[in-house]
Amino acid sequence: MTGPERTRRVVTDQTESTSRRQLPSSYISAFVILAVVVLYFAIGTIFGGSEQTEAATETERPPFTVLVRNVSGEARAETLTFSGRTEAAQRVYVRAETPGRVARIVNDEGAEVSRGDVLCRLEADSRQATRAEAEAAFAKASADFDAAQTLHAEGFASDTALKQARAARDAAEAALSRASDDLRNISVTAPFDGLVAEMIAEPGDVLSVGAPCAVIANLSRMIMAGGVPARDAARISVGDKAHVRLIDEREFDAEVRFVSDVADPATRTFRVELLAEDASGIPEGIETRATVTAGTKASTLIPRNALVYSDEGVLGVRTVIPSGESRKDDEETLPLGTVRFMPVTIIGEAEGGAYVTGLDEAASLIVRGQDYVSDGITVTFAQEASE
Known part of the structure; x- marks a missing residue:
């Protein structure tokens, strides 16, 4: 056997020996798939357990507690306020x-x-x-x-x-x-x-x-004239009572004598005239602030801090609808209820509050915690302590 032939024989023997020692490729694929499956279940067990723990914690978390005030509606004189100037009743x-x-x-x-x-x-x-x-x-x-x-x-x-x-x-x-x-x-x-x-x-x-030749004014009877928006003009009638305050703090009672049916083309407001019989001595052109009593309307007095805006930008309040159930914690048992947002309209002012329409005849108004709850969630509630 020549030298080259001997060399090829040795290489061939080594290759066959190496092939016999390597594992088949199907075994390797099986091992890889098994490792992936084991890893998947391990990860699912770890994170799934965490989510279940969080869900359990969320379920066990006690409802948020708010303070409420029971309010009820009542018939109240509806007032409208606008600015104007004094004018002579006859000129x-x-x-x-x-x-x-x-x-x-x-x-x-x-x-x-x-x-x-x-x-x-x-x-x-x-x-x-x-x-x-x-x-x-x-x-x-x-x-x-x-x-x-x-x-x-x-x-x-x-x-x-x-x-x-x-x-x-x-x-x-x-x-x-x-x-x-x-x-x-x-x-x-x-x-x-x-x-x-x-x-x-x-x-x-x-x-x-x-x-x-000249202009003569009868100042023994004065009127206060001003412009109001169409929405307010529709609520004012001739004969409605009014109260007028002058810029110099003088005050007098008056009565609506005229409401225009035609808007001013420049301001798009409607002229309203108030007549005061006992306003002699008041010069023309004085700035005034008039409050007209335009009938009565059912409204509710609420604290101003109870007013909130919905996500859509609607002004309103949040109330609690009692569910009839209660929850006991370490200190006391509190009733449960559902938060409900109710749009309201302000129709008058009061010291420390506002008169609004839109509430039920009686409501449990949230006066503390209303900014931390949303419509439809369950809360526990307690009555506000009376001052």
């Missing part, structure tokens, strides 16, 4: 009833005047002469009519002549009345007792018929 432009040039101003701005007092006087011009002519014409027409009556009675004047004389006398009388009115109207007078709020005309101004 008019006093206008000229005849054309002419202003001769003088008799009462200046701020003057108190009575009905009939002269505010400004126009120049008479030819009015006195016109009236004198009208007086003379009326005197002549009256004399002619008297003569016609005498002649008609004696049979010397016809019925037609008598009628013509009467018509001439009546026309002369009407002309005299117009001339007298025209002369009298050169004095522009106050239509009622009040204050000269504004003097518009000046000496030398030429006024046409209907041109304003």
